[in-house]
Amino acid sequence: MQLLPLVLLGLVLGISGGWIRLGSPQIPIASAGSNHGLLMVGSFLGTLISLERSMVMSRRLWLLVPLITGASILPFLLGYSQAGLLLLMAGAFGLSAIMHMQTLKHPKFHTVLLYAGSASWFVGNFLVWQGGLIAAGTTWWMGFLLYTIVGERLELSQFLPVPSWSKNALKSFLALFTLGLVVPFHSWGNEIIGIASLLISVWLLYFDMAKVAAKKHAQFRYIGIGLRVGYFWLGLQGLVLLGMESHALYYDLMLHTFFLGFTFSMIWAHAPIIFPTIFGIRETPYHPVLWATWTLYQASLLGRIICSLLGEYELRKIFGVANGYLILVQFGLMAAIVFWKIQNREAMGSQNHNKTLKADPTLDPRA
Known part of the structure; x- marks a missing residue:
């Protein structure tokens, strides 16, 4: 709960940046507009996902990872974008370390996919830091979220009966998506990613437990x-x-x-x-x-x-x-x-306690 304010602040600033970019500055913070994508994907979503994955680790020290990504909000807000980006790179590296350890402990496809997601986030952040262009990292950020979401869907439904051929098909679609990330976007990369996204969406609609x-x-x-x-x-x-x-x-x-x-x-x-x-x-x-x-x-x-x-x-x-x-x-x-x-729970608990005391007054410590 202690990190919740950072998550919410990242969300509010990210949304305000989106409004500015639309031409409607509801909350006129110029730095939020210029760092809109970094705030939404990194400071908000990255912190939320890092918090989720670090909570299952046995040592609370891993909570430093979402703390680092959440702390990126301050330099972004003050206009120090490079410092904020370095914090996001450090957080992405930390999340990759978490997923490396979880993959070694549970070497299954969904953990490998979650690992690939965290690595994609790091690559996207690195490309933005190296070239100074947000667009350079956006497809890799999509990879971060797609791999993470599909990995979590597979984790939640890993014990459901799914034909082996369909699992292999999904792996092929995800491999195609990865190829699209590597190929330059405006040559064939966008078409490859588009085909892969369409195929993955059809797979999820047909095989995911959500339809049940x-x-x-x-x-x-x-x-x-x-x-x-x-x-x-x-x-x-x-x-x-x-x-x-x-x-x-x-x-x-x-x-x-x-x-x-x-x-x-x-x-x-x-x-x-x-x-x-x-x-x-x-x-x-x-x-x-x-x-x-x-x-x-x-x-x-x-x-x-x-x-x-x-x-x-x-x-x-x-x-x-x-x-x-x-x-x-x-x-x-x-x-x-x-x-x-x-x-409501506290009120019900209080009512039940009072009923118990009425039934047996000797239980009242004041008696």
């Missing part, structure tokens, strides 16, 4: 539908990469179908499972009220993408600002749900 969860009720349905919508966003990104290269907003479409569509859908779907472990709470951050803001977010993002495709820039700006606010509202609702559940 989506048919259930309450929290399971929320998780299942959230995951499957995320897989559709990944497939849409693949289509953008394959067919929209000549569009004026090609780069923006490619990034935000992935980072806002795929990645945030994954975060919110996994939140009821992962957040209690990460933040050391017993209550799950799920309530049916989340459906309202989740639906509005998906609709606003779809509106942003459609307006980008049509060249409706003012409407695109409105939808983009709404995206940011709805992200904050969704996380705020999750926090409120957890707080409300804690209050």
